[in-house]
Amino acid sequence: MRSKGMLRKGRVVATLLIATFTMGACGMMMHHLAHGRVPVPAESEFGLNARPTMNGLYSVAVVSAAPLVKGRLQTVRLEIADQQGAPVSGAAITVDGGMPQHGHGLPTKPRARAASDAGQYVVDGVKFNMGGWWELKFAVSTAAGSDSVTFNIRL
Amino acid sequence: MRLAYRLTMGTVLYAAIVAAVGSAVPGSWSAEEQQQVASLRLATLESLPPDPSNRVSGDARAVSLGHKLFFDKRLSLDGTVSCATCHDPAREFQDGTPLAKGAGTTNRRTMPIASTAYSQWQFWDGRKDSQWAQALGPLESPVEHGGTRTQYAHVIATHYRVEYEQLFGELPDLREAPASAGPVSDARLRSAWSRLAPRAQDEVTQVYVNVGKSIAAYERLLTYGPSRFDVFADSLALTGRAPAGILSKDEMAGLRLFIGKAECVNCHNGPLFTDQHFHNTGVPAVAGLPDDRGRAQGAKDVRGDEFNCLSRWSDAKPEQCSELEFMVDEGAELERAFKTPSLRNVRERAPYMHAGQYADLETVLDHYNRAPVAPAGTSELRRLRLSARERRQLVAFLGALSAPLATSAHLLEAPR
Numbered sequence: 001m002r003s004k005g006m007l008r009k010g011r012v013v014a015t016l017l018i019a020t021f022t023m024g025a026c027g028m029m030m031h032h033l034a035h036g037r038v039p040v041p042a043e044s045e046f047g048l049n050a051r052p053t054m055n056g057l058y059s060v061a062v063v064s065a066a067p068l069v070k071g072r073l074q075t076v077r078l079e080i081a082d083q084q085g086a087p088v089s090g091a092a093i094t095v096d097g098g099m100p101q102h103g104h105g106l107p108t109k110p111r112a113r114a115a116s117d118a119g120q121y122v123v124d125g126v127k128f129n130m131g132g133w134w135e136l137k138f139a140v141s142t143a144a145g146s147d148s149v150t151f152n153i154r155l
Numbered sequence: 156m157r158l159a160y161r162l163t164m165g166t167v168l169y170a171a172i173v174a175a176v177g178s179a180v181p182g183s184w185s186a187e188e189q190q191q192v193a194s195l196r197l198a199t200l201e202s203l204p205p206d207p208s209n210r211v212s213g214d215a216r217a218v219s220l221g222h223k224l225f226f227d228k229r230l231s232l233d234g235t236v237s238c239a240t241c242h243d244p245a246r247e248f249q250d251g252t253p254l255a256k257g258a259g260t261t262n263r264r265t266m267p268i269a270s271t272a273y274s275q276w277q278f279w280d281g282r283k284d285s286q287w288a289q290a291l292g293p294l295e296s297p298v299e300h301g302g303t304r305t306q307y308a309h310v311i312a313t314h315y316r317v318e319y320e321q322l323f324g325e326l327p328d329l330r331e332a333p334a335s336a337g338p339v340s341d342a343r344l345r346s347a348w349s350r351l352a353p354r355a356q357d358e359v360t361q362v363y364v365n366v367g368k369s370i371a372a373y374e375r376l377l378t379y380g381p382s383r384f385d386v387f388a389d390s391l392a393l394t395g396r397a398p399a400g401i402l403s404k405d406e407m408a409g410l411r412l413f414i415g416k417a418e419c420v421n422c423h424n425g426p427l428f429t430d431q432h433f434h435n436t437g438v439p440a441v442a443g444l445p446d447d448r449g450r451a452q453g454a455k456d457v458r459g460d461e462f463n464c465l466s467r468w469s470d471a472k473p474e475q476c477s478e479l480e481f482m483v484d485e486g487a488e489l490e491r492a493f494k495t496p497s498l499r500n501v502r503e504r505a506p507y508m509h510a511g512q513y514a515d516l517e518t519v520l521d522h523y524n525r526a527p528v529a530p531a532g533t534s535e536l537r538r539l540r541l542s543a544r545e546r547r548q549l550v551a552f553l554g555a556l557s558a559p560l561a562t563s564a565h566l567l568e569a570p571r
Contacts, residue, residue, distance in 0.1 A: 070430075071431070073477050073478065102535060103488075104434075104488050105486065105488065107432050107483065109481050109482070109483050110481060111481070124477070129424075129430035129431065129432040130422065130424060131191075131420070132421070
C-alpha cells in the first residue's frame with residue numbers, strides 16, 4: 001500500500017515536472033518567436049554576387065570597392081541585368097533591409113541613383129551598426145515589371 | 156611639448172606592459188572569440204574624425220577659449236551654473252544623479268562627454284548632430300543654464316573680447332542688444348528677442364554659435380584611455396593567448412559572456428563599446444516625468460534644428476552632412492529608442508539609463524536578464540537566462556573598462 005502510494009505520488013510529481021518543463025519550453029519558444037528568431041540562411045545564400053530577383057525578372061549584383069564594415073556610411077554599386085543578360089537602365093530602385101533576428105531595420109535610409117554606365121547604379125548611405133546577419137533588399141522597378149532581391153551579409 | 160612627452164612615455168610604458176604579459180599562461184579563447192575581443196580594443200579606434208561643421212575644431216586657441224567657457228558660471232541665468240556643474244570632470248564629466256540639476260531639474264540623465272567627438276548624434280535621443288550644436292542646447296534651456304544668447308554675447312564682449320576676436324574676427328556692436336533676450340520659452344525674453352532687427356539677431360546668434368564651437372573644440376580632446384581590458388585584449392591579439400594576471404577569473408568569464416551568451420556586444424560594439432545608435436530596450440518610464448519618445452522625437456528635432464549640419468551656422472558643405480541626409484526619421488522602432496552609451500568607465504558613473512532609473516550595474520544586468528516589456532514601442536531585448544553568478548561576472552568585467560582619460564591633466568580641471 002505504502003509503495004503504491006509513493007508510486008502514485010511520484011507519478012504526480014513527474015507529471016507536474018513534465019508539464020512545467022513543457023510550459024517553460026513553450027514560453028521560451030513564444031519568446032523567441034515574438035522576437036523574430038528566424039533561422040540563419042544556408043552559407044550558400046550569403047554574398048554579394050549576382051542573384052536572380054524573386055520572380056526571376058532581373059539579375060542583381062552588389063559591388064563594393066572595399067569589404068563592407070560596421071559603423072560608417074558606405075557606398076556600393078548595383079549591376080542590374082534582364083533575363084537575357086542585357087543591362088537594365090532607368091530602373092527605379094528602393095533599398096530596405098535589417099537584422100531579421102533582432103527585428104530591426106537598417107540604421108540609415110540608403111538611396112540608389114543611376115550611374116553613367118548602362119545597368120549600373122550607385123547606392124549611397126549604406127550603414128550597419130551591429131555585427132551578425134544582415135539583409136540588404138532592393139526593389140527594382142521598370143516598364144518590364146517590379147521585382148525584388150535580398151542579399152545576406154555577415155559582419 | 157609636455158603633453159607630447161607624457162603621451163610618448165605613456166605609450167612606451169603601455170607597450171612594455173603588453174609585451175611583458177604577452178608570454179604568460181595559455182588561454183582557451185576560440186578564433187571567433189579572439190576576433191570579437193580584438194574588435195573592442197581601444198587601439199583599433201580610428202583617430203579623431205574631423206568635424207567639418209566646426210572650422211575652429213582643432214585650433215589650440217579655440218581649445219583654450221572653450222576650456223574657459225566650459226567652466227564659466229557667468230554663462231547662466233544667475234551665475235551659478237557652468238557646463239562643469241553637471242559635467243563634473245572629477246566624476247567622468249557627469250553628476251552622479253538620476254536627473255540633471257541646473258537652474259531647474261531636467262527630464263534626463265546627464266551624459267558623459269569623453270569621446271563624443273566620435274558620435275554622429277548627441278544626447279540620449281540624438282537631437283543634435285555635432286558637439287557644438289549640443290553645447291548650445293543646455294545654455295538656453297530654462298532648467299539648465301537658463302540664460303539667453305544676448306546675455307552670453309555680452310559675457311564674451313566683456314570678458315573674452317581679445318581671445319574671441321583673434322579666432323572669429325571683430326565682435327558685433329552689442330549696444331542695441333538687450334541684457335537678456337533669445338528664442339527661449341520665457342515669453343518676456345522671447346518678446347525682447349523678437350523686437351531685435353533680424354540682422355542684429357544674426358550677429359548675436361553668430362557669437363552664440365562661436366561659443367558652442369569653442370566649447371566643442373575643448374570637448375573634442377576629452378577621450379577615453381586604455382583600460383585593463385585593453386592590456387588584456389592587446390596581449391591576446393598579439394600572442395593568441397590570454398595573459399595571466401591582468402583580468403581576474405570572474406572578469407574573463409564576464410568578458411566571454413559579454414561577447415557571447417549575454418549578447419551585450421550586439422549594441423555595445425567597437426572600441427568605444429557603442430554602436431552610436433538608438434534602441435528600445437524596455438527601460439521603464441519614470442513616474443511623474445512626461446512621456447519620453449526618445450529617438451522618435453529626437454530625429455524630428457535634429458532635422459529641424461537651427462544649428463544642424465545643413466544649417467547656415469554650420470561650416471560644412473551640404474555633401475558633408477551625409478549622416479543627416481540618410482538619417483532614419485520615422486518608423487515604429489524609433490519609439491522610445493535611446494542612444495547606446497559607451498561602456499568605457501561605466502562603473503564610475505552610476506546611476507544608469509536615460510533617466511537614471513537604475514542605481515547600480517547589478518540592477519542594470521537584472522534588467523537585461525529579465526527583458527521587461529517596454530512601456531511604449533517594442534523592446535529589442537529577449538530574456539537571457541543568466542545566473543546570478545554570470546551577472547556578477549559581467550559586472551566584474553565592466554569594472555575592467557575603467558581608466559583615466561587620455562587627456563592632458565590641465566584640461567581636466569578648471570583653467571587657472
